[in-house]
Amino acid sequence: MSGEIKRMIDTIIQKRSNGNEVLKNTTRTKLIIKGFNPDHWTLQSEDDPAKIAELRQIARDMGVEL
Amino acid sequence: MSVTTAFTTAPSIEQAVDEIREQCSEITPKMVLFFASSRYDPARISKAMHDAFAGARVLGCSTAGELVSGRVLKDSIVAMAFDDRTIEDAACSIVTDVTSPNSLSDAVRKLEGEIGTPLRELDFQKYVGLILIDGLSGSEELVMDRLGDLTNMAFIGGSAGDDLKFRSTHVYLNGEAYTNAAVLAVLKPAGEFGIIKTQSFRPLGTVLVPTKVNEGRREVIEFDGMPATLAYARALGVPVEEAPKLFMHNPVGLVTGDDFFVRSPRQVEGDSILFYCMVKEGMELALLESTDIVSDTRKAVEEQVRQLGGASAIINFHCILRALELEEKGQNEAYGSIFADIPTIGFSTYGEEYIGHINQTSTMLVFK
Known part of the structure; x- marks a missing residue:
């Protein structure tokens, strides 16, 4: 399976920013600082269970329901 | 006048605080922010500044050098007093142990109690956070990461210094001095504000x-x-x-x-x-590869002031490594001159905060 990480990242950015461009950039930066650069993941990226678990925790911490 | 800056190099705490109070006498401050050289005893300077400005929120930290409108200083205290024409509202709390997530949660709960709104719901265009944090704790990333999770509001600030002794740094709130701690403040500026992050x-x-x-x-x-x-x-x-x-x-x-x-x-x-x-x-x-700090900073400040249509005050969190480079190149005067026409205070930090923890950067809060 592939693409789950990209979809999770996009959901976090979309839900935290509500479409606001400034918040989109800020949320992207926060994710990069946490080690998840949105540009490095595509719908073809392999689903890595450890990374998915890490992102789920990040989403919880950020108050985002995936 | 809604913002006043003050500075002193008086060696005694009593005289230094008298001089700061005197320079701020034309304002009834809602909040006083001060940055003090580590040569001033932490407990005594925090209490004296708090007592001098009864009725105001008084917060600050120890430094590795100070800045005040147009001047780069050492062994001094710089202060900025704001009345309600610049800061409508301010809430402050202390993270007593920056290594503890529970301590951060307690501080955030206290802030939210004072503001009456969860941090998550604050409008990032109307509110801004300040953070002053122990510069030797190594915990800035932990605290900034969690704050970033909790709110879309920007937190901007610096890591306290101790004049390059690297023994202990302090943050100040409500007349107390703390180490291994962070002061958090949520400000509601009366007008527009902007944030500068500049690195050369x-x-x-x-x-x-x-x-x-x-x-x-x-x-x-x-x-x-x-x-x-x-x-x-x-x-x-x-x-x-x-x-x-x-x-x-x-x-x-x-x-x-x-x-x-x-x-x-x-x-x-x-x-x-x-x-x-x-x-x-x-x-x-x-x-x-490094470029020119003075010209890059001047450009960043001018651009932000242009975007806001003017600036009434700047708080500058200025990396100690930048300060050392400016000193080595004999550019202190040129750097200070960038802020000559705008009320400014700042200090040489052991790290800068904006979205995350940063080095060799200046983060600045600019009030219109």
Whole structure:
């Protein structure tokens, strides 16, 4: 399976920013600082269970329901 | 006048605080922010400043050098007093143990209680956070990361210093002095505000990727599968033993689209490089080369002032490594002159905060 990480990242950015461009950039930066650069993941990226678990925790911490 | 700046180099706390109070006598402050050299006893300076401005929120920290409108200072106290024409409302709390998530949660709950709104719901265009944090705790990333989770409001600030003694740093709130702690403030400025993050580097076109790190120690053991010192030296085309001499002029930057967040190497330990900031495995770190701090900062300040249509005050969190470079180049006067026409205070920090923890940067809060 592939693409789950990209979809999770996009959901976090979309839900935290509500479409606001400034918040989109800020949320992207926060994710990069946490080690998840949105540009490095595509719908073809392999689903890595450890990374998915890490992102789920990040989403919880950020108050985002995936 | 809705903002006043003050400074003193008086050696005694009593005289110094008298001078600060006197210079702020034309204002009834809602909040007083002060930055004090570590030569002033932490407990006594915090209490004296608090007592001098009864009725105001009084917060501050120890420094490694100070800035006040147009001047770069040492061994001084600088202060900025705001009335309600600049800051409508301010709530403050203390994180008594920056290594403890529970302590941070307690401080956030207190802030939310004072404001009456969860941080998550605050409008990032109407509110801004300030953070002053122990500069020797190594915990800035933890605190900034969690604050970033909890709110879209920006927190901006600096890591307290101790005049390069590297023994202990302090933050001040409500007449108390704390170490291993952070002061958090949520401000509701009366008007518009802007944030500047400026660093004087350009990417050299080489990217280093940490492949083995010890995050807790802010240590990179390997870049690209090679011993960190070897990879860094090779990227710059110098022998390994020459590498530490280049740390200040050639740090690395975490690439975030068109921008980067500087991570400064501190020292070599074996084959590893210890940084002033945590890096994670897999991060793309661009190798950087220093540019001119004075001209870059002037441009950044002028651009922000132009965007806001004027500035009534600036708070400048200015990295100690930038301060040392300016001093080495004899550019203190030129740097100070950037802020000559705008009420400004600032201090030389052991790290800067904005979205995350940063090095060799100035983060500034600009009030219209």
